[in-house]
Amino acid sequence: MPYRLTDYSRALRTWGIDVEACGGRHPFKAIRGGDSFPFKAHNGMRSEISDRYISALCERFGIDIAEFKKKLSE
Amino acid sequence: MKSWNFWIVVRRAPDIPGIWIAHCLDLNVLSEGESLSEAIESIPEAVAIVVGDALAAGIDPLRHRAPQHYWDDLNRLLRDGVPAGLPPDALDAQAATLEAVALQLRVTLQPAQQLPRAYEVPMFWSQQAAA
Numbered sequence: 001m002p003y004r005l006t007d008y009s010r011a012l013r014t015w016g017i018d019v020e021a022c023g024g025r026h027p028f029k030a031i032r033g034g035d036s037f038p039f040k041a042h043n044g045m046r047s048e049i050s051d052r053y054i055s056a057l058c059e060r061f062g063i064d065i066a067e068f069k070k071k072l073s074e
Numbered sequence: 075m076k077s078w079n080f081w082i083v084v085r086r087a088p089d090i091p092g093i094w095i096a097h098c099l100d101l102n103v104l105s106e107g108e109s110l111s112e113a114i115e116s117i118p119e120a121v122a123i124v125v126g127d128a129l130a131a132g133i134d135p136l137r138h139r140a141p142q143h144y145w146d147d148l149n150r151l152l153r154d155g156v157p158a159g160l161p162p163d164a165l166d167a168q169a170a171t172l173e174a175v176a177l178q179l180r181v182t183l184q185p186a187q188q189l190p191r192a193y194e195v196p197m198f199w200s201q202q203a204a205a
Contacts, residue, residue, distance in 0.1 A: 001089065002087075002089045002090055022123065024119050025105070025116050025119050026105065026116075026119055026120055026123060029123060029127075031127065033131055033133075034127055034128045034129075034130065034131020034132065034133040035127070035128070035131075035133075035138075036123055036124055036127040036128075037103060037124070038103070038105070038119070038120045038123045038124070040105050040106050040107075040116055040120070048090055050087040050088070050089050050090050050093065050095060050106070051088070051089050052087060052088065052089075052095050052097075052104060053104055055141070056097075056102045056103060056104055056140070059102055059138060059141070060102065060103075060138050
């Protein structure tokens with residue numbers, strides 16, 4: 001079951017990563033330093049995000065995937 | 075003027091019906107659309123955001139490649155797929171039978187660090203396996 005962007009945002013804060021407003025087709029992006037990861041989330045923070053994003057997102061920010069999934073489901 | 079060619083693979087989202095996900099393997103970043111062409115048209119902006127933010131911070135935008143198994147999947151697609159010299163919107167008519175599409179995206183760095191894009195044909199597709 002895909003999680004919502006609000007779940008991703010809450011989980012990412014654990015690692016000090018913010019989800020902030022962006023622009024164009026990708027209204028949000030997770031960002032820390034120069035590393036960013038855009039989300040095409042046109043239903044706002046309630047948008048469903050495919051699980052396909054998880055591994056790329058975790059790799060970008062050096063997050064353990066199992067830990068991130070655990071945080072997502074809390 | 076600096077430019078890159080990035081490999082993109084587009085597949086259906088495994089967990090959200092009707093959504094296609096475009097994956098830029100060189101940057102390991104994704105975008106999506108409610109059609110195949112929308113996913114293809116969306117990925118350049120995601121690429122531009124990632125490259126632009128990295129360059130603005132003075133870091134290498136290419137330091138996060140996708141894991142090897144995604145590249146193996148691309149190589150399989152290029153080896154076994156059908157070259158398709160079609161624009162992305164023409165693929166929508168055939169989307170019901172498609173498993174995946176691969177294409178190259180050329181990104182050119184402009185002086186103002188704006189990153190316009192151009193699609194590079196050929197694209198390659200593979201047919202969905204019969205049920």
